[in-house]
Amino acid sequence: MRVVFATAELSPVAAVGGLAAAAAGLVGALRRSGADVELLLPDYGTIDTTGSEVIELDVPQWAGPASIHVVEHPVAGRIHLVSCPGLARSHPYLQPDGQGWLDNIDRFLRFSQAVAAWVLLSKPDVLHLNDWHTGTVLAALDDPPPTVLSLHNLAHQGHGPGSWLASIGSRAEHFEWWGGINQLSGAIALADRIVAVSPHHADEIRRPGGGFGLDAAVRARGDAVTGILNGIDTTVWNPADDAFLPAAFSSGDLGGKDRCRDTLLGRLGLSDDGSLLAVAVTRLTDQKGIDLMVPTLELLDDLPLNVGILGAGDADLAAQLAEIAGRSERFAFIDGYDEALSHLMFAGADLFVMPSRFEPCGLTQMQAMRYGTIPVVTPVGGLVDTVPDLDREPRTGRGVVARAAEPVAIASALHRAVRRFGQRRLTTIRRRLMTIDWSWDAPAAEYRRIYDQIS
Numbered sequence: 001m002r003v004v005f006a007t008a009e010l011s012p013v014a015a016v017g018g019l020a021a022a023a024a025g026l027v028g029a030l031r032r033s034g035a036d037v038e039l040l041l042p043d044y045g046t047i048d049t050t051g052s053e054v055i056e057l058d059v060p061q062w063a064g065p066a067s068i069h070v071v072e073h074p075v076a077g078r079i080h081l082v083s084c085p086g087l088a089r090s091h092p093y094l095q096p097d098g099q100g101w102l103d104n105i106d107r108f109l110r111f112s113q114a115v116a117a118w119v120l121l122s123k124p125d126v127l128h129l130n131d132w133h134t135g136t137v138l139a140a141l142d143d144p145p146p147t148v149l150s151l152h153n154l155a156h157q158g159h160g161p162g163s164w165l166a167s168i169g170s171r172a173e174h175f176e177w178w179g180g181i182n183q184l185s186g187a188i189a190l191a192d193r194i195v196a197v198s199p200h201h202a203d204e205i206r207r208p209g210g211g212f213g214l215d216a217a218v219r220a221r222g223d224a225v226t227g228i229l230n231g232i233d234t235t236v237w238n239p240a241d242d243a244f245l246p247a248a249f250s251s252g253d254l255g256g257k258d259r260c261r262d263t264l265l266g267r268l269g270l271s272d273d274g275s276l277l278a279v280a281v282t283r284l285t286d287q288k289g290i291d292l293m294v295p296t297l298e299l300l301d302d303l304p305l306n307v308g309i310l311g312a313g314d315a316d317l318a319a320q321l322a323e324i325a326g327r328s329e330r331f332a333f334i335d336g337y338d339e340a341l342s343h344l345m346f347a348g349a350d351l352f353v354m355p356s357r358f359e360p361c362g363l364t365q366m367q368a369m370r371y372g373t374i375p376v377v378t379p380v381g382g383l384v385d386t387v388p389d390l391d392r393e394p395r396t397g398r399g400v401v402a403r404a405a406e407p408v409a410i411a412s413a414l415h416r417a418v419r420r421f422g423q424r425r426l427t428t429i430r431r432r433l434m435t436i437d438w439s440w441d442a443p444a445a446e447y448r449r450i451y452d453q454i455s
């Protein structure tokens with residue numbers, strides 16, 4: 001089985017969010033299962049390509065010159081790095097001031113033309129696209145191979161001026177959207193299978209209001225739309241063997257978790273007054289709902305709870321969190337993206353808070369559970385599939401589910417967690433969480449079944 005897999009992000013080469021980890025995890029597992037995967041990634045200019053094999057691509061003049069460098073990466077394995085004008089930048093999407101690059105639409109339209117050109121040369125059994133950055137590959141190919149489109153985040157669709165429609169290929173009309181171009185809408189119409197990254201989100205995006213304007217397009221595809229829950233890389237996320245932690249631990253021996261907790265409290269500048277420690281590790285965007293926690297953060301003097309947030313993104317929210325942390329004994333905020341600290345936070349915390357407004361899958365709740373940290377979540381997307389409520393399902397529950405993505409409901413869920421978890425109950429639940437299999441093997445096998453069905 002030969003697969004061309006195109007993605008705008010890949011851990012650890014170009015990682016912005018969960019797409020990077022999901023692409024790396026899925027491709028790794030597909031390769032281990034014997035699939036021959038050609039992994040196409042934009043050449044953002046961070047990898048030295050000198051001496052690597054170069055293949056020139058035949059693309060329309062506006063998208064070129066385009067070429068592929070085939071490199072062997074020590075962690076990600078073989079990558080086909082796609083070069084075309086404008087792709088190489090200091091960040092895949094953002095300028096140094098945090099605003100998107102003004103030509104993001106054009107950059108990924110060009111990338112998609114290059115991917116299409118490669119598909120014509122390579123003639124794979126299956127083409128696997130991910131998110132809007134790769135959507136218009138299907139505009140450029142008259143007769144594409146059987147195609148799977150994974151939807152990691154439907155909130156981003158790559159809207160641009162309609163003038164592009166004249167340039168992107170013979171099936172451009174599927175990408176016309178209220179006079180403009182929508183780089184995702186046509187891919188939803190044209191792919192053979194559409195995979196949302198969790199089963200619950202596959203239902204949500206069919207509902208009016210749940211599909212970010214594309215719900216009718218999703219509904220029109222009927223049974224072609226399914227959900228496959230993401231996995232996580234269980235070798236990277238392994239409390240028994242994690243170089244970022246001061247002590248190892250496992251479901252059978254939780255002692256090391258207490259040492260991680262002490263170290264974490266020290267890093268956060270919080271004192272151990274016996275309260276539970278809740279953390280969040282997150283992008284600061286509307287999606288993640290951290291702003292919905294602000295009223296709770298203001299109430300921490302009245303609640304036996306310490307809170308630490310590691311987050312990067314929205315500058316106004318970061319300033320607000322820093323201001324609250326500056327006058328609170330119980331709340332710490334660390335502004336930034338810090339992989340090493342994130343491991344310590346998953347390991348050292350008692351609770352992991354994820355107040356998302358929507359969440360296609362979410363990886364962090366799984367990472368938290370892998371480290372025996374109990375998730376407190378909103379009832380959306382992949383959080384529904386991965387976190388049954390402990391009070392509703394005492395024997396199989398995994399966390400505390402708020403009634404809604406609203407400030408009062410989130411405060412109330414945290415309050416419930418504080419009331420419920422005596423030390424003994426924590427230990428039993430931690431052990432339960434730590435033995436769940438979150439590896440990519442089962443999701444990759446589901447994708448393989450889809451590949452087999454369509455090829």
Ligand code: ADP
Pocket residue numbers: 016017018019021281282283310311312336337338339342361362363364365367
């Ligand atoms: P999303 O892709 O929507 O941001 P996911 O939960 O799917 O959410 O994936 C986010 C990934 O990025 C996780 O691996 C998480 O550990 C990591 N991450 C998010 N924010 C930070 C941060 N501030 N510092 C370190 N890692 C982070």
Ligand code: GLC
Pocket residue numbers: 017018019022152153197230359360361362363
């Ligand atoms: C997106 C979604 C997140 C998902 C990730 C990987 O970034 O926001 O929920 O886990 O993609 O599929």
